[in-house]
Amino acid sequence: MKSLENFKKEMIIDKRDIISKTRSFTEFTLNTIGWILWFFLIRPLVLLTIWYIAYRFFKYHMFTLEGIQNPGFFGIGAGTVLLIFLTMFGWNRYNLWRFRGLDRRKTRGNASAAEIAKHHKITEEQAEKLRNAQTLNIFFEKDDYIRIELQDGTKFEALYSPLGLSSRKEN
Secondary structure, eight states, X not given: OOOHHHHSSOOGGGOGGGSOHHHHHHHHHHHHHHHHHIIIIIHHHHHHHHHHHHHHHHHIIIIISOGGGOHHHHHHHHHHHHHHHHHXXXXXXXXXXXXXXXXXXXXXXXXXXXXXXXXXXXXXXHXXXXXXXXXXEEEEOSSSEEEEEETTSOEEEEEOOTTSOOSSOOO
């Protein structure tokens, strides 16, 4: 396993200002060319391949295995497709009736500095500094704790427990 020292190096993605304009332009150009090739060349080839395989499958089952001479085969296939369609259509209508006009994405509201401080085990002063900070660096160093460095040089540790499931005992 890699040591913590390997992760303390600053990554180039964090310092876009040290990337040369030539490299940035080259990356953008190659990315654009890749997407154009995907959209106009590779994607159509994949779709043509899938259509060809489907055609061969259909031809084999309908003509080689003489499925076209069995009308019951079409009834079973059509019934299956119709059943799937009606099930999905019914489920769609049920959800439309049940959730019409409801916004299930509810906000939790804004947390006060006291609530932030209590949750992350920091002081209210530090929580207020976090709220007003324009730039801060967060380092994940210990199990449930993070080190935070603000642009003014202030450093402190805070509890990091995304779902409030800390493995450390609460004070």
